[in-house]
Amino acid sequence: MDEEWIKTTDKKIINLIRLTRKNTLDYINKDINVSTKTTRKDLVTNVDKSNEQFLVNNIREIDPKSKILGEEGFGDNVNSMSGHVWIIDPIDGTMNFVKEKNHFAIMLALYIDGKGILGYILDVMQNKLYHGIFGKVYENDKEIFSPKNISLNNGLMGMSAPLLINDYDNMQSIAHKSSGVRIYGSAGIQFISVIKGELIGYISHLKPWDIAAGKVMCDSLGITVTTIDGNALDMVSSETVLIATKIAHKEILDLVK
Template sequence: MVNWTEMDQRIKTWIMEAGSSIRESFKHSLSIHTKSNPNDLVTNIDKETERFFIANIRKVYPGHRILGEEGQGDDLASLKGIVWIIDPIDGTTNFIHQQRHFAISIGVYENGVGRLGYIYDVAHDELYYAERGKGAYMNGVRLPSLTEVSVEKALIALNATWLVKNRYFDERKLVNLAVQVRGTRSYGSAALELAYVAAGRLDGYLSMRLSPWDFAAGKLLVEEAGGCVTNLFGEDLNMIKINSVFAGAPILHGRILDEFLLKD
């Protein structure tokens, strides 16, 4: 039997410790490498932070499995059992260039269902977290249920890259949406943008291509704040594969799907 309360406290302690180490790294030079392309960056801090979490999880919860961005966890074909989905630094480019607008993201899933989710804005010391059925919080304060707004009054996160021709989605639909909403923003961290939706700082978030570690924690946060998280076709996310992602309050989410994303 899992003691989720005890696990929650352990994870928060580990996140605070990791965050402190990351802030300390601001004083030192980084070792920077590329992964799949010149803009897909990873630093020694990403790898060290992931190793820190994996070592703690292996020690305390040896039967649990781990899906980590930097590939130091397990090779998973399913989310059977308890699986930790970890992004040690979401927004690595921001971390390198700005030392802000990046986050630690951890989602804990049980048989494919999100149970615990954490997004820690390290530079601003803001910890967003949620436990299934118990609501979403930021630094101990419960986040209110999402407020519905019209499309015309919505502030959505949408990277300008997706508004030009791309191979994932019809960019004309996204352009039509972008010119109808009140405004668009892009912070360069999927985890933070999902946390901002949960906190009501954004009304919606859209991305064409995210990995599970980008959205595992944020999905639970948004849902616990009363929102919906699907792909851009209104379908459930596949938690072990790359997905498009669309998050927002239920009515707004439905309107954008019907009037923009699914409309011929």
């Protein structure tokens, strides 16, 4: 692993994300063009597409031999994590972007041979970039340290509404044992809350681009990220994902089984 290359690339990516934010804000008060994908609650906009195209084009220049996995399909068809793999979520929380114009994120990560190397989650409206590199995590320029290793009954859990309503994997019991449930509607925003220690965990059915950036930072902060069965993520499949402080992670696995 070439440390100099990673440092230089990191600077380029931070600049690239700032430019993508600018594009997003330029669009936000004009007409956003919304279409549905798989269901009426699964949205895509012209901004998701334009951001992803912009990110893919720039990453092709920054790291020409890499593969790129992007939510909107402008990247490559990625089936394995070998070599350099960039994972992009051009707008995470598109429903929030459309309805709230708040609480959405731009996410980006670099994995090399399956190992998370760089991770970025930008809370666009707060203009806060959460950023992982060389085992450290930053909120803009300020280092963030590991959150307390808190048990389930002492912490707030992030969840997705469908899991909670349908009580998949004993979700209501997990909610009940926790100090309370929070639902923000964006994996990126929920990851940020876990990274900052506001929530002790998060459970949701997620795609690789929802997980990739947050996982890099969680790994550095001692926050466990697995499937809801406690298995390692392969980073190319959709999974119900359990993110939690070590103690809570173990307690939740016991409740799921």
